[in-house]
Amino acid sequence: MIKTNDLILRTTTTLIAFILFGFSVYLFFAGHNKPGGGFIGGLMTSAAIVLMYMAYGMESVAKIIPINFRVVIPIGLLIAVGTGVGSFIFGQPFLSQTFAYFQLPILGKTELATALLFDLGVYLTVIGVTMTIILTIAQDRKDETA
Amino acid sequence: MSNLAILPILIPLLAGMWLAFIAKKLPLARGSAKLLSILNLAVAIYIFFHVQQNGTLILEMGAWKAPFGIIIVGDLLAVTLVLTTNLVAIAAAFFAPKSLSDKQEGFYFYAFFFWLISGVSGAFLTGDLFNLFVFFEVLLMASYALIVLGGGKAQLRESIKYLLLNLFSSMLFVTAIAFIYAVVGTVNMAQIAERVQEVEQQGILTTIAVLLFFVFATKAAVFPLYYWLPNSYSVPNPVVSALFGALLTKVGIYSILRVFTLIFTHEPGLTHNLFLWLAGLTMIFGVIGALSTHNVKLIVAYNIIPAVGFMLMGIGIFTETAISGTVYYLVHDMIIKGALFLLVGALAHLAGTSDLRKMGGMIHHYPFLGWMFFLASLVLAGIPPFSGFIGKLLLLQGGLAEEEVIIVIVTLVTSLLILFSMIRIFIGAFWGEKNEEITVNKRAADGYVWPIAGLLALSVTLGVGAEWFYPAIQSIAEYLMAPELYIDSVLKE
Numbered sequence: 001m002i003k004t005n006d007l008i009l010r011t012t013t014t015l016i017a018f019i020l021f022g023f024s025v026y027l028f029f030a031g032h033n034k035p036g037g038g039f040i041g042g043l044m045t046s047a048a049i050v051l052m053y054m055a056y057g058m059e060s061v062a063k064i065i066p067i068n069f070r071v072v073i074p075i076g077l078l079i080a081v082g083t084g085v086g087s088f089i090f091g092q093p094f095l096s097q098t099f100a101y102f103q104l105p106i107l108g109k110t111e112l113a114t115a116l117l118f119d120l121g122v123y124l125t126v127i128g129v130t131m132t133i134i135l136t137i138a139q140d141r142k143d144e145t146a
Numbered sequence: 147m148s149n150l151a152i153l154p155i156l157i158p159l160l161a162g163m164w165l166a167f168i169a170k171k172l173p174l175a176r177g178s179a180k181l182l183s184i185l186n187l188a189v190a191i192y193i194f195f196h197v198q199q200n201g202t203l204i205l206e207m208g209a210w211k212a213p214f215g216i217i218i219v220g221d222l223l224a225v226t227l228v229l230t231t232n233l234v235a236i237a238a239a240f241f242a243p244k245s246l247s248d249k250q251e252g253f254y255f256y257a258f259f260f261w262l263i264s265g266v267s268g269a270f271l272t273g274d275l276f277n278l279f280v281f282f283e284v285l286l287m288a289s290y291a292l293i294v295l296g297g298g299k300a301q302l303r304e305s306i307k308y309l310l311l312n313l314f315s316s317m318l319f320v321t322a323i324a325f326i327y328a329v330v331g332t333v334n335m336a337q338i339a340e341r342v343q344e345v346e347q348q349g350i351l352t353t354i355a356v357l358l359f360f361v362f363a364t365k366a367a368v369f370p371l372y373y374w375l376p377n378s379y380s381v382p383n384p385v386v387s388a389l390f391g392a393l394l395t396k397v398g399i400y401s402i403l404r405v406f407t408l409i410f411t412h413e414p415g416l417t418h419n420l421f422l423w424l425a426g427l428t429m430i431f432g433v434i435g436a437l438s439t440h441n442v443k444l445i446v447a448y449n450i451i452p453a454v455g456f457m458l459m460g461i462g463i464f465t466e467t468a469i470s471g472t473v474y475y476l477v478h479d480m481i482i483k484g485a486l487f488l489l490v491g492a493l494a495h496l497a498g499t500s501d502l503r504k505m506g507g508m509i510h511h512y513p514f515l516g517w518m519f520f521l522a523s524l525v526l527a528g529i530p531p532f533s534g535f536i537g538k539l540l541l542l543q544g545g546l547a548e549e550e551v552i553i554v555i556v557t558l559v560t561s562l563l564i565l566f567s568m569i570r571i572f573i574g575a576f577w578g579e580k581n582e583e584i585t586v587n588k589r590a591a592d593g594y595v596w597p598i599a600g601l602l603a604l605s606v607t608l609g610v611g612a613e614w615f616y617p618a619i620q621s622i623a624e625y626l627m628a629p630e631l632y633i634d635s636v637l638k639e
Contacts, residue, residue: 071167073166074163074166077159078160078163081163092209094156094207096208097208
């Protein structure tokens with residue numbers, strides 16, 4: 001196979017993937033009050049990962065991020081539903097949410113909301129689903145028997 | 147407020163996640179699937195008795211008040227259907243290890259199985275029209291995964307059709323909900339009902355009602371929208387067919403029942419008369435389909451369609467007797483369709499073919515299976531004293547009281563033809579000379595028999611013990627005919 005010249009792609013990916021990851025984290029935390037959230041944050045993270053896959057190839061990225069994305073889906077679902085079930089303990093209706101302000105070091109006065117935990121579940125589920133779909137299509141030709 | 151109402155949705159949802167983690171560890175997955183389905187059934191039984199004694203359960207999710215937030219309404223109809231769903235599910239959970247290959251089981255069968263149950267229970271319990279759409283999607287997602295399980299050529303062909311059709315009807319569903327929201331400004335079913343009543347269901351609302359009916363009719367396989375059903379229900383594994391045949395079309399019928407007894411009840415001359423016509427045509431064309439083929443799986447799949455016609459007929463007649471007939475038939479049909487699909491699945495596997503002309507003499511090898519099939523045929527066709535008869539009797543009483551003679555005659559003829567189509571399988575597959583060439587697999591047959599026998603015993607009890615069940619069914623029908631009860635329980639706590 002002829003080696004393709006992807007120097008530009010690789011160089012920019014190091015930069016762009018970093019920015020994408022950063023922005024997706026920002027979107028994730030902005031989620032429950034401002035535009036953003038677990039869904040869009042998860043999509044953006046998966047976009048960054050896909051970009052890395054395109055630039056560096058399957059094997060090397062699988063080494064960098066040794067995660068089975070299929071397992072990420074039920075973990076994410078479990079966290080999301082778990083925050084709903086959590087309200088049972090406090091005698092509240094399913095999916096109740098609450099928030100409070102805490103004095104944290106470095107960050108100062110910070111709002112911590114249970115909605116964020118729910119969003120974390122959504123975030124992980126979205127990454128898991130997107131990556132599973134894309135990787136399954138990408139691997140299509142390699143192992144037709146599987 | 148009571149979190150009890152969400153449990154039938156939540157337990158299978160969590161069970162599905164647990165089983166997605168351990169999908170490849172088959173012995174553990176099988177054990178947990180059985181255990182969790184028993185747990186879920188126990189909870190459903192508890193909720194059923196709780197609702198029967200204390201009245202409708204309402205849960206306002208996230209503590210958002212009724213017309214604004216999403217609510218779960220566990221009324222007697224919903225919890226009865228949830229209970230029946232779980233009875234079918236338990237039989238499927240015990241049948242699955244016998245019928246699926248290890249590879250199929252390992253491919254997240256149990257996870258999707260529980261997610262399907264979760265979606266079906268959610269569709270029964272929700273009190274919000276948009277949420278109904280969401281739960282339709284949940285159960286459809288799971289059903290897409292289940293229908294391709296195994297990945298045979300025929301399965302892929304049918305699943306493409308199934309997927310496209312459901313995608314289309316889902317789009318139509320969202321559009322119809324958007325129309326409703328534009329007209330009455332809410333998606334809470336109780337509040338829609340209240341507002342539709344206030345404006346006396348003017349022309350535009352009746353149009354939307356018919357649009358919604360077509361969405362549900364596609365899911366429920368009403369004439370002329372049933373053509374997708376027989377093939378796509380007969381190609382997957384028997385367990386999957388049983389779940390689909392027992393549960394999915396019934397969700398469509400339940401939605402019609404709910405929407406057209408609660409919300410759109412003010413123009414029965416238009417909407418409910420349409421149902422009567424379509425019910426009659428559904429019965430005739432469905433049963434003709436069942437007579438047209440020699441494939442045993444296809445015969446049973448076609449028999450779903452006339453049953454849908456019977457239930458739709460009750461909604462069309464729209465009196466208390468007829469509605470109670472529909473509810474009775476709904477419960478009866480969920481159980482017997484589950485049993486029948488498992489039965490023909492077992493039969494086709496043991497005979498090595500699903501072509502009726504190549505079978506014969508099976509009763510010499512598998513007498514118990516044969517007589518169970520005979521019994522199931524009688525139950526399905528509605529021979530007294532079995533449960534199909536009670537349901538049909540109520541429907542016919544309702545029809546005669548309203549002097550809808552033609553539909554009554556169609557019903558009777560259809561029942562006769564259903565019996566004929568079923569007995570044709572019994573004669574073709576079980577009668578005849580003993581075929582020594584068949585390799586008898588007693589162990590497989592014994593594994594198949596018990597889940598089916600359980601369902602069949604339930605079905606027989608439902609008919610013979612009609613005296614015990616009828617009061618509950620009758621109170622459901624009374625409740626459905628008085629929509630203010632539903633509205634009050636949701637909006638005026």
